[in-house]
């Protein structure tokens with residue numbers, strides 16, 4: 202939590218005034234038992250009603266002043282904690298955005314969501330409670346002991362013993378609960394993961410009639426969380442009764458020994474009432490401390506999880522923010538891979554010693570079986586991951602020399618999973634360039650073979666797009682994503698298996714339109730369909746992370762067995778040998 206204190210630097214005033222107000226309230230509370238003892242010893246004992254009334258009014262004034270300072274403290278605590286939460290959330294969000302795909306893969310989306318929501322809430326609550334109670338409660342405990350000493354030094358020993366025992370109970374509960382709270386957060390992550398998979402994959406689950414086993418999965422994770430939460434509740438449940446027992450025994454001792462002292466004429470009756478009152482205040486303060494301890498334990502576990510994200514360094518680092526000069530002459534390839542190898546997280550190589558060059562303005566097809574490394578290869582061009590060996594160049598410069606903006610601005614990617622954002626079709630088309638005219642959007646939609654269905658929608662470009670584009674079919678989504686990518690007029694267009702949900706006629710029409718529309722663009726088409734890339738200027742054939750063939754369709758049919766096999770498994774011999 203200490204590491205997160207930087208997010209409180211704009212709330213210094215609140216963090217100082219808040220606890221001071223609470224201290225003031227605590228001082229007033231400590232005065233009340235003395236006033237009470239005075240009323241009993243001087244007012245009640247002497248039958249002086251006027252004195253009782255006057256001192257009663259003093260007590261009301263003390264209570265009113267205490268209430269006012271508590272309200273001021275509450276206000277400052279809310280202001281500081283809400284501000285703190287907002288800043289942490291923003292910092293987390295922007296840091297997550299700076300992380301590379303490797304770190305995002307490792308941390309996992311559900312865990313990141315729990316950290317941004319639940320963990321930030323816990324830390325926020327901890328800040329509010331710290332401002333409100335951290336100084337007040339110990340002050341009341343120590344203040345009550347000191348006040349007890351002013352009444353009777355001997356009787357104050359009971360207070361010290363009680364406070365030490367309660368302190369030990371708190372320490373025991375705290376050390377036992379910290380690891381369990383971290384465990385609870387991890388289990389919450391797991392529930393997040395299972396729920397996310399269930400909600401986003403509910404169509405697949407229904408199609409495979411897997412509702413029962415998925416329900417069991419959810420039940421298991423929630424029961425697991427419940428069991429751990431019960432463990433922590435058992436510990437917390439111990440706290441209040443244990444504190445009450447110690448305090449009640451202490452009160453009995455005060456009354457017992459106090460009675461003996463009153464009998465001996467060493468103390469007055471009012472003193473015993475004041476001592477009991479101080480003991481009760483200690484009890485209440487300790488209960489607050491106990492709850493504060495639990496909250497702090499939770500807050501520390503959450504703060505550690507937030508820090509883990511904030512301290513994660515992106516593995517792909519930007520070396521410059523400047524625009525660098527590039528080589529765009531005819532002879533410099535648009536993209537060049539030189540002896541590139543790559544592995545995820547230091548495991549086995551997923552790509553091995555790959556070299557090829559792509560001419561500017563050409564169309565390149567990348568084909569290969571599932572898991573052969575096609576998507577991995579194209580992810581290296583916009584530097585979503587860094588190569589483990591060799592180099593990737595764009596316009597004659599290593600991709601590592603570019604700023605992310607300069608590199609990624611010229612690359613349009615249509616990923617395998619077609620993702621659209623909530624809003625309208627127009628909003629989605631303007632994602633990259635907000636100044637795009639409707640005319641440009643319509644041209645892009647026409648070329649992506651999407652205009653036909655968009656124009657039939659009652660609201661046209663203003664048609665609503667649900668989260669993820671769920672209100673469109675897979676093929677429609679793919680075409681809208683292609684339109685969004687080409688509307689931005691990138692210099693390199695990468696289509697990662699983006700035609701998979703299209704029928705063959707639409708696939709052919711789309712390729713034809715793209716070849717006319719994108720003649721200045723370098724187009725890379727990743728596919729498993731031979732017919733989609735047969736006419737490409739260059740075809741790269743991947744097999745188990747190795748580049749086993751590169752050339753035109755005709756060249757590969759002659760030289761590359763893998764390519765020939767793929768083509769013949771999909772098309773007839775006459776279709777292949779066109």
Ligand SMILES: Nc1ncnc2c1ncn2[C@@H]1O[C@H](COP(=O)(O)OP(=O)(O)OP(=O)(O)O)[C@@H](O)[C@H]1O
Pocket residue numbers: 306545551569570571572573574575576577578617698729
């Ligand atoms: N984020 C990742 N973390 C770890 N391993 C990964 C990751 N993404 C892919 N892989 C592994 O890398 C290998 C190549 O995967 P890749 O997605 O590049 O294949 P692909 O040829 O695009 O497959 P497909 O045609 O099925 O999409 C696979 O063995 C896969 O398990």
